[in-house]
Amino acid sequence: MAAREWNPLDYDVEEGEEEEETPSPSALSSPLPYFDRDRHVAFLEMMYNLMPYHYQSQEINRLTLAFFTISGLHLLQALDRVDKERVADWVLSFQAHPRSKAELNNGQFYGFHGSRTSQLPPDENGVSAHNFGHLASTYCALAILKNVGFNLSTIDKESILISMRNLQQPDGSFMPVHIGAETDLRFVYCAAAICFMLEDWRGMDREKAKEYILNCQSYDGGFGLTPGLESHGGGTYCAVASLRLMGYIEDDLLSKNASSSVVNVPLLLDWCMQRQAADGGFQGRANKPSDTCYAFWIGAVLRILGGYKFIDKVALHRFLLTCQSEFGGFSKYPGTLPDIYHSYYGYTAFSLLEEPGLNPLCAELGMTDLAALGII
Numbered sequence: 378m379a380a381r382e383w384n385p386l387d388y389d390v391e392e393g394e395e396e397e398e399t400p401s402p403s404a405l406s407s408p409l410p411y412f413d414r415d416r417h418v419a420f421l422e423m424m425y426n427l428m429p430y431h432y433q434s435q436e437i438n439r440l441t442l443a444f445f446t447i448s449g450l451h452l453l454q455a456l457d458r459v460d461k462e463r464v465a466d467w468v469l470s471f472q473a474h475p476r477s478k479a480e481l482n483n484g485q486f487y488g489f490h491g492s493r494t495s496q497l498p499p500d501e502n503g504v505s506a507h508n509f510g511h512l513a514s515t516y517c518a519l520a521i522l523k524n525v526g527f528n529l530s531t532i533d534k535e536s537i538l539i540s541m542r543n544l545q546q547p548d549g550s551f552m553p554v555h556i557g558a559e560t561d562l563r564f565v566y567c568a569a570a571i572c573f574m575l576e577d578w579r580g581m582d583r584e585k586a587k588e589y590i591l592n593c594q595s596y597d598g599g600f601g602l603t604p605g606l607e608s609h610g611g612g613t614y615c616a617v618a619s620l621r622l623m624g625y626i627e628d629d630l631l632s633k634n635a636s637s638s639v640v641n642v643p644l645l646l647d648w649c650m651q652r653q654a655a656d657g658g659f660q661g662r663a664n665k666p667s668d669t670c671y672a673f674w675i676g677a678v679l680r681i682l683g684g685y686k687f688i689d690k691v692a693l694h695r696f697l698l699t700c701q702s703e704f705g706g707f708s709k710y711p712g713t714l715p716d717i718y719h720s721y722y723g724y725t726a727f728s729l730l731e732e733p734g735l736n737p738l739c740a741e742l743g744m745t746d747l748a749a750l751g752i753i
């Protein structure tokens with residue numbers, strides 16, 4: 378079950394298995410020639426008040442959808458639409474707690490459930506037999522709490538961090554849930570972001586995680602989701618952002634002595650730059666159509682490296698506007714319906730482009746600088 382869960386870093390991984398519908402040229406026109414902030418705020422307010430039924434199948438990832446909505450409103454400088462105290466109480470109600478400290482080493486992960494669906498009630502003896510605490514849900518829970526200004530030093534971080542080590546594998550990668558699932562860079566990133574936000578690295582063996590990440594850099598400079606896989610925009614983001622959060626690479630790496638870096642920076646920069654396609658958008662892999670979300674996944678890597686200045690910003694801006702919906706939100710491809718995932722990464726992309734009216738982005742955490750710094 379958990380293996381098929383969608384999560385914030387599930388950036389179209391399944392794409393490679395299916396033939397994709399290529400957007401038709403006739404769809405390459407936008408009814409709105411500018412970033413329409415007010416419509417986007419209305420779109421997210423709708424999501425905040427009542428999620429449309431199309432998202433029923435993603436109920437298990439309720440916290441992820443909430444993260445996109447609330448962090449999106451923060452990017453749009455509209456956090457006043459959110460009842461911060463109520464949101465914090467709601468998020469905290471998803472945390473799994475052990476019955477005693479002795480349970481922290483029983484192999485389970487005491488993080489956050491993704492939704493009520495996986496939060497089964499205790500049995501007649503008051504014992505919670507089923508714990509589906511998930512790394513991606515935990516990343517989203519902490520990220521939402523930071524967005525609403527909740528003081529993370531007051532939560533039971535001991536349970537999260539000590540039990541999180543149960544998920545790290547001998548090769549340094551992470552499983553997202555203790556019952557078993559795929560291990561790859563997405564969950565290394567979640568673990569690094571969780572430790573960073575909690576300001577405590579007891580949750581992981583950083584050296585092992587670093588070795589795993591470095592093994593994922595491919596011959597062409599990008600990173601695959603696991604060692605040996607094709608370079609991928611999402612995998613590359615998880616690798617570079619994790620190394621940054623763990624302190625293994627500096628910000629604006631290109632202005633420093635890149636040759637002494639733990640990763641091959643010139644090759645990585647070259648791979649990222651080649652992902653900007655002729656239509657101005659970014660693709661996740663070679664020979665794929667441009668897709669809104671990769672303007673963040675690749676753009677954020679370039680921002681961390683100090684190479685964002687090299688992209689064609691005008692062309693990217695133009696492409697993104699062709700994915701902007703007249704109802705607010707962004708779609709994956711031009712001329713298709715918007716969804717909350719691509720809307721959120723559309724907002725982060727416009728923040729990287731320094732669109733007026735948007736809060737600046739903390740590239741490595743994927744949220745506003747203000748939330749990352751705890752200034753709400």
Ligand SMILES: [Zn+2]
Nearest residue numbers: 389668670709
């Ligand atoms: Zn996408």
